[in-house]
Amino acid sequence: MKDSIVVTRGLTKRYGANTAVDGVSMRVAAGEIYGFLGPNGAGKTTTLRMLVGLIRPSEGSATVAGHVPGDPDVVRKLGVLIEGPGFYPYLSGRDNLRVLAKYRGIGRTDVEDALDRVGLAARADDKFRTYSLGMKQRLGVGAALLGRPDLLILDEPTNGLDPQGMAEMRELITTLADDGHTVLLSSHMLSEVQEICDRVGVISRGRLIAESTIAELRGASSLLLKAEPMEVAFPAVRGVVGDAMLTSGGIRIEAGNGTAAAVARAVVESGADLLELRLDEKSLEEVFFEMTGGQ
Known part of the structure; x- marks a missing residue:
């Protein structure tokens, strides 16, 4: 690391x-x-x-x-944005950052640079209270960027x-x-x-x-295959990868995309109809709920 x-x-x-x-x-x-x-x-x-x-x-x-x-x-x-941005509603975005810059002894060049980097240069003279929520969050990030x-x-x-x-x-x-x-x-x-x-x-x-x-x-990805008839396709798949499991959703193969072409060819040559072959990966959401017990 x-x-x-x-x-x-x-x-x-x-x-x-x-x-x-x-x-x-x-x-x-x-x-x-x-x-x-x-x-x-x-x-x-x-x-x-x-x-x-x-x-x-x-x-x-x-x-x-x-x-x-x-x-x-x-x-x-450090640049910090914790629990949402807090600014003077009656000041413009530019003036709010200038106030913060003055407190920190930072020059105005940094203010203009921060406004440009967060995409607010064109709206910098508008009052903070007129900003959308997204613009307010961007200004908060801009404040965090002061001082580079x-x-x-x-x-x-x-x-x-x-x-x-x-x-x-x-x-x-x-x-x-x-x-x-x-x-x-x-x-x-x-x-x-x-x-x-x-x-x-x-x-x-x-x-x-x-x-x-x-x-x-x-974790590792796997392939999910669906074919008809399954009793014909499954032995053909096992002949290519060895490690395959027949489930209610199809044939799960503990291998990545590199074996997909060989598996598809074997299923077709066996006489079975290949209906679906896709990479099956756990989403971060699935992993998260497993770790936290659904919290």
């Missing part, structure tokens, strides 16, 4: 008798898009708030860009967006990663995570239950 920009060890947060985050140990590699995946209330936002120094852990530790969360040296390397941070921490950036807005946000996040930013993306949107993330951490009821690439989580 590349150098880790975020590392947690046994990170825990309790509120009285309630444990919101329970012993989370995770690593985010520099340059990747890391999906922090879990249902609402699983502990995602609480974990992110500890990483940026907004709250202190009850137990455990974390380092972000080599520093303790909240250290001024790491704050300058190494690490972007984005909490549910597509929350409440329509399908077009979600697609635009996914494209924006991918572009930011291509430009050299590391992105830690919290989400409960399985399709979003599956499309853009390099690795994921799955959190459920405060505990990190998996951390891996999406391909590893989904």
Whole structure:
């Protein structure tokens, strides 16, 4: 793995008798898009708030860009959007970012660059209150980009967006990663995570239950074949791959696309009619529900 920009060890947060985050140990590699995946209330936002120094852990530790969360040296390397953007409604998008830039000692050139990168340059002088929800989320990402941070921490950036807005946000996040930013993306949107993330951490009821690439989580793919008559096709398939199983849905072959042509040829040569042959993969949604018990 590349150098880790975020590392947690046994990170825990309790509120009285309630444990919101329970012993989370995770690593985010520099340059990747890391999906922090879990249902609402699983502990995602609480974990992110500890990483940026907004709250202190009850137990455990974390380092972000080599520093303790909240250290001024790491704050300058972070861009954060947690629990939605908050801006002055009566100011324009540009003026809102200028206010934030002034507080942080950042020049106006960065403001214009951020507006351009999130696609708001043409609407920068419009009042924030006139923005659509998607534009407000984009401005929030723009605020996170001020100062050209190494690490972007984005909490549910597509929350409440329509399908077009979600697609635009996914494209924006991918572009930011291509430009050299590391992105830690919290989400409960399985399709979003599956499309853009390099690795994921799955959190459920405060505990990190998996951390891996999406391909590893989904496991090996198989082929699903349907033919008639099945009693003729099945021996022909077994003669090619050996490892095949007859199910109510057809013949499942524990092999990838590389054997598809040979299997199809064998079925046709056996005299059976080939009705369907397709790659069958578990979706991230199926894996997620298996891991979380349907949560």
